[in-house]
Amino acid sequence: MNIMTQPSAEPEIQSAPRTGAQLVVDTLDALGVKCVFGYPGGAIMPVYDAIAHGKTRHILVRHEQAAAFAADSFGRLTGRAGVCLATSGPGATNLITGIANAYLDSVPMVAITGQVPQAMMGTDAFQETDIFGMTMPIVKHSTIVRDPADIPVALAEAFAIAESGRPGPVLVDLPKDVQQAVCENPAKWRGQADVLQAPSPAAIAEAERLIAGSTKPLFYLGGGVARDNASGMVRRIVEESGIPAVATLQGLGVLPPEHPAMLGMLGMHGHRAANMAVQESDLLIVVGARFDDRATGKLAAFAPHASVVHIDVDAAELGKLRHAHAAVCGNLKASLAAIDFQKGDIDAWTRSTAANRVEHAPRYDAPGNGIYAPAMLKTLSERVGDDFVAACDVGQHQMWVAQHCRFSRPQAHLTSGGLGAMGYGLPAAIGAKLAEPDSHVFAICGDGGFQMNIQELATLRRYGIPVKILLLDNAMLGLVRQWQELFFAGNYSEVDLSDNPDFVEVANAFGIEAFSIERREEVDDAIDRLIEARGPILAHVRIDPEENVWPLVPPGASNAEMMEKRR
Known part of the structure; x- marks a missing residue:
């Protein structure tokens, strides 16, 4: 039996003569694209001339990187490809970080770039770069459109490829002469669906045999669960089987932290109970995860006693880093539905993991009167509830969000995982709020990453997008400083950001409401003010520059060798 993914609808394009640029806009409208993020320039100007007359x-944005990050978060939340638009040369190259981010986190995206006219390609023309070649290692597919008649098909196929199977970014490069040329009979896309083979019966049978024979099974949940929208099914299976679970950074929210089976995040900054369970397990049931090095630590010492049932849509991931005793390839929902999770006697195992979870639960009784970021983040997420969405920058605060925030679903946790790109938080929050206007969307940033795309405060102001910004300011590149403290003999090289601007004044200059706090007793009122704000708002929160993220698995070490804070 084959499993057919849902094909995109065939775009209905006007039959009257249209320019290539008009066909771009017509096709986006016909495909139901609600918004695109972009920045104009010479080689994409015909599309911008046409887009003013379209429905999309x-x-x-104020920088093309922000367009890609906003499209990325839009894709994570909706499951539809987010769209970013840029001109040739520097416009296109500024998209590259965002495209790489989507590729490494398996996010559906369509990046549309202008290109110099075909007659000038290869001549080192003004603002010419080979964006097709530059992005080849970081896209799922790419194309240069040579004929305006091919535009509807090229774009429809781009969306189908980006959204099917293992999602990812697709690049469509449009030479300027193709945008300007007139076309009377555009080609029609026939809507061929992506075909996924059903999981192998032999692999299903072996998975069931391993599960039934295990006394210490453990679910290992990754970002693929979110991409396939399979969280509800996974929760039901976990609850019916009673098998405990851990999650990767991208898998957080598949099970909320209060779920009795959820032991927390595994890996370098994972919860101790989660890492202990992995190391003691005799069977890992890996669902939509790829054995990333930040999750496994020293791979040779990772889960040394465990067999592996690996369930993934991408056959290339099965056995790539860890031998899969049962390699189940296919759509996650179909694969999970095919497996009978009939387990053996695991009562002693579940009692042990539950006891470790209680014993090693995070503490929030930090001494002093300063603001303890983990406690503030936990309180904020719990007070907002199921509507909480966090678009997180990269650094110490990213790990605190992962460790301490409550997410009701994995799509609500937007973070740059595989690439670890600073500057992600603010533009990602913009994309998220436009994707889900009724959610409470927070950009949670550090003072380093915030300044990498600070110009997007202007985007918030222009469109009145009510994103709430929680800026945790330790006047440091905190995670780099922590590593320099622990592994480079305290040689604090180029991490001092004590000359930061007054962030409240900066926000005010952009027309954004802002305030600052630095004492613990101010936290509750600050959270209330953030939640109740009707427009964009920034809370500048000063925190201790010497506070570290714990636990920590040292580089090159096993996850069993966690370092913890001395109290």
Whole structure:
């Protein structure tokens, strides 16, 4: 039996003569694209001339990298490809970090770039770069459109490829002469669906045999669960089987932290109970995860007693880093539905993991009067509830969000996982709020990453996008400083950000409401003010520059060798 993914609808394009640029806009409208994020320039100007007359909303960002990050978060939340638009040369190259981010985190995206006219390609023309070649290692597919008649098919196929199977970014490069040329009979896309083979019966049978014979089974949940929208099914299976679970950074929210089976995040900054369970387990049931080095630590010492049932849509991941005793390839929902999770006697195991979870639960009784970021983040997420969405930058605060925030679903946790790109938080929050206007969307940033895309405060102001910004300011590149403290003999090289601007004044200059706090007794009122704000708002929170993220698995060490804070 084959499993057919849902094909995108065939775009209905006007039959009257249209320019290539008009066909771009017509096709986006026909495919139901609600908004695109972009920045104009010479080689994409014909599309911008046409987009003013289309139905698709355009959001003018202030840097092309922000367009890609906003499209990324839009794709994570909706499951539909987010769209970013840029001109040739520097416009296109500024998209590259965001495209790489989507590729490494398996996010559906369509990046549309202008290109110099075909007659000038290869001549080192003004603002010419080979964006097709530059992005080849970081896209799922790419194309240069040579004929305006091919535009509807090229774009429809781009969306189908980006959204099917293991999602990812697709690049469509449009030479300027193709945008300007007139076409009377555009090609029609026939809507061929992506075909996924059903999981192998032999692999299913072996998975069931391993599960039934295990006394210490453990679910290992990754970002693929979110991409396949399989969280509800996974929760039901966990609850019916009673098998405990851990999650990767991208898998957080598949089970909320209060779920009795959820032991927390595994890996370098994972929860001790989660890492202990992995190391003691005799069977890992890996669902939509790829054995990333930040999750496994020293791979040779990772889960040394465990057999592996690996369930993934991408056959390339099965056995790539860890031998899979049962390699189940296919759509996650179909694969999970095919497996009978009939387990053996695991009562002693579940009692042990539950006891470790209680014994090693995080503590929030930090001494002093300063603001303890983990406690504030936990309180904020719990007070907002199921509507909480966090678009997180990269650094110490990213790990605190992962360790301490409550997420009701994995799509609510937006973070740059595989690439670890600073500057992600604010533009990602913009994309998230436009994707889900009724959710409480927070950009949670550090003072380093925030300044990498600080110009997007202007985007918030222009469109009145009510994103709430929680800026944790330790006047440091905190995670780099922590590593320099622990592994480089305290040689604090180029991490001092004590000359930061007054962030409240900066926000005010952009027309954004802002306030600052630094004492613990101010936290509750600050959270209330953030939640109740009707427009964009920034809370500048000063925290201790010497506070570290714990636990920590040292580089090159096993996950069993966690370092912890001395109290």
